[in-house]
Amino acid sequence: MYIGNVKINGVASLAPMAGITDRAFREICSLFGAAYITSEMISVKGLVFGDKKTLQLISHSDTGKPFSIQLFGSSPDDFAEAAQIISKYSPDIIDINFGCPAPKVIKSKAGSFLMKEPKLCGKIVSAVKKNSNLPVTVKVRSGFDNNNLNAVDVAKECEFYGADAVTVHGRTCKQMYSGKSDLDIIKKVKDSVKIPVIGNGDIINYSTAKFMIDYTNCDIVAVGRGALGNPWIFQCINSKTDSFTPSISERVKLMKYHLDKLILYKGEACAMKEARKHLAYYTKGIPGSAAIRKEIFQMENYSDFLQISDTLLEIR
């Protein structure tokens, strides 16, 4: 499959997740076979104003796999300027967020607020296309609420203005993350557009990925929460297997690798804090790991981590 001129190898991409899909995590998911990897959502206003923190979010090497930068905002003019700025950072793809349900984002008329305004979505796509040579994707929800399930309209409008692919998360903005991702709406979008469709929501293993692809005919899937502490999911989906549980020593090895990358990219003080949530996820399902997670959330320095990893390696 191609997104614009970018070849996509593999069946599952890494969905954008604020606070999660930073450079370290993306590189790990890439290593484990993610078809492409997406940044955290980046504010177009932050880019336009040259905000330092915003610019840090787009730092990448992301060698090997296509890298997509996701933008969020509300004004086509800001998107136009942001597209020019972002193109200098050489991502492979620009993704546009029409799906974020966070109250702060909705209040600023960005994210899934824009599902209410398909015409404005089209204008935003058009602004980005005109200001960059990169392929442009959009990420939509099923609609704003149950009375407005208009993912098909939004997807068609975006396709008309040049979007090269659309990711559909089958929940409404109002649902946030509750209930289940609606496969029927993903199928409806797939039946209505010619561009590739990436199905999203509740993929936790090969079987759920296969079911979504078979049911909706979507081209590939995007994995979000299923990849937390579990980048092996990409390997499993690519090799069509559900029956894989990483051993404790494999997990500890990856925890160390992840932490080392975070330290390299963010410095020890910041890394030790940001690593906590990731390392906690890696321990999910290990017998007696609740007590270990408590220690992880109090971890201050590298020697705290080494102690935790020794404790984990003693578990039989």
Ligand SMILES: Cc1cc2nc3c(=O)[nH]c(=O)nc-3n(C[C@H](O)[C@H](O)[C@H](O)COP(=O)(O)O)c2cc1C
């Ligand atoms: C912690 C977290 C952060 C997220 N941040 C973003 C984001 O920045 N942009 C976006 O489009 N979606 C974001 N999402 C939504 C995911 O990309 C995805 O659509 C959603 O979690 C459903 O997929 P899943 O069931 O595979 O997790 C976020 C989800 C989570 C859990």
